[in-house]
Amino acid sequence: MRTDYLISDIPTPAVLLDKQRLAANCQRMSDRAARAGVQLRPHLKTAKSAQVAALATAGQFGGITVSTLAEMRYFFDAGYRDLTYAVGIVPPKMAAIEELMEQGARIRIVLDSVAAVESLAARPTRYRGEVPVLIEIDCGGHRAGVSAQSEELLAIAQCIAATSGLTLDGVLTHAGHSYHANSTAARTEIAEAERDAAVLAAQRLRAAGHACRTVSIGSTPTALTDIPLDGVTEIRPGVYVFFDLSQAALGVCELEDIAASVLATVIGHQHESGHLLIDAGALALSKDVSASEFRSDVGYGLVCDLDGKLIPGLHVADAHQEHGFVKSTEGALAFERFPIGSRLRVLPNHACMTVAPYDAYYVLTGDGPSLQRWDKTSGW
Structure with missing residues (x-):
């Protein structure tokens, strides 16, 4: 890895990473997962970089979360085999997913309606394996997902069970509305609602006779509260690796953590x-x-x-x-x-948005003026 880049020679604009801060942020979330007794499946839509992924998954089970097919392929090529594609799936994207599964990947997809399941059931496919599905739960952000208390939740599970090539793996939720909670009390309330919605959904599915191995929650502001995570199996925060001005404004981190x-x-x-x-x-x-x-x-x-x-x-x-x-x-x-x-x-205000278009990071290692260049992916 080349280490002779100097900050004065780097063409601008460019993204600089402070490796010491990055490592400390990753360790903070790793420690939180360990205290809570859950797995950490970092959402790498923020960093989109294999080198950052290596720090974020250090000491963990190795599973990651992605949001695009480009990220999925990039991280698979970098050696990551356990991936959650955490955006609602549509049939045209399934060929790329099944191709990687045939090459040894375990990829979980996300659905939140009977119509979405039926659209996959109707698609032509040559894939002969089963694709694990997570049902997305709406825990209060109203972006996507179904209520944990709804009858639709059980209808979706039944439809998955009746569809060849799909198997229910569990539930997933994301408290995106925590990005507007600028007090510990507000973040804690949202974190408890996030946890409770996912756990309730899993309980209802199991009571109806469905397997529900995975109970997945995640957002940086809620993950970094101190609430117990009984009934949860994994967390999927993302922006914590870099943090940003928005997280600092919420009180989730300090400016010195960015x-x-x-x-x-x-x-x-x-x-x-x-x-x-x-x-x-x-x-x-x-x-x-x-x-x-x-x-x-x-x-x-x-x-x-x-x-x-x-x-x-x-x-x-x-x-x-x-x-x-x-x-x-x-x-x-x-x-x-x-x-x-x-x-x-x-x-940056929002690190995920800012770094997305760049094709590399220049990394300040703390070992002198020379920088490393770390690759990343972009696009969809």
């Missing part, structure tokens, strides 16, 4: 409007402003120096496609401090 930042170059001075221009705009940072729900000084990201130290008051106030507008909330901006060609780092 492992990912965008390296950008100052490309202009706009004296009349009082902002710096950097070459990291909406495509490089995303237009996610989720941290602004809880603090007003963030914009599209907080600005750091090359050592990763926050520069007080500096934030990306606006973002066009390839331009970021850096302004100060602490009076006039000192343009002479940031000459054209100088470089800055930007902490």
